[in-house]
Amino acid sequence: MKKIFYNTFVPTIVVMAIKVEDILKTRHPVSEEKKLVINLMLTTNEASSRMAEALKPFELSIQQFNVLRILRGQGEKPKQTYAQFRIGW
Numbered sequence: 001m002k003k004i005f006y007n008t009f010v011p012t013i014v015v016m017a018i019k020v021e022d023i024l025k026t027r028h029p030v031s032e033e034k035k036l037v038i039n040l041m042l043t044t045n046e047a048s049s050r051m052a053e054a055l056k057p058f059e060l061s062i063q064q065f066n067v068l069r070i071l072r073g074q075g076e077k078p079k080q081t082y083a084q085f086r087i088g089w
Helices: 022-023 032-058 062-074 082-087
Strands: none
Touching: 022 032, 032 062
């Protein structure tokens, strides 16, 4: 049975309908592959900015939040030391 956590943080991303050509300020056609990469980079940047903004009141960085999330996911399992983790124990 899957556990549902109602207090889990889920960032909401608003999709912006802006053409890549407008962002790059170019009149030349941009290939679909380049558009995809640029859109992924813009989306990643937007998500990171919003996540950082949401964590500001808690004085946490995204990296600190990820560590806490990983530790919570381990539950009651014994914790490994960093050295054990690196050598695959």
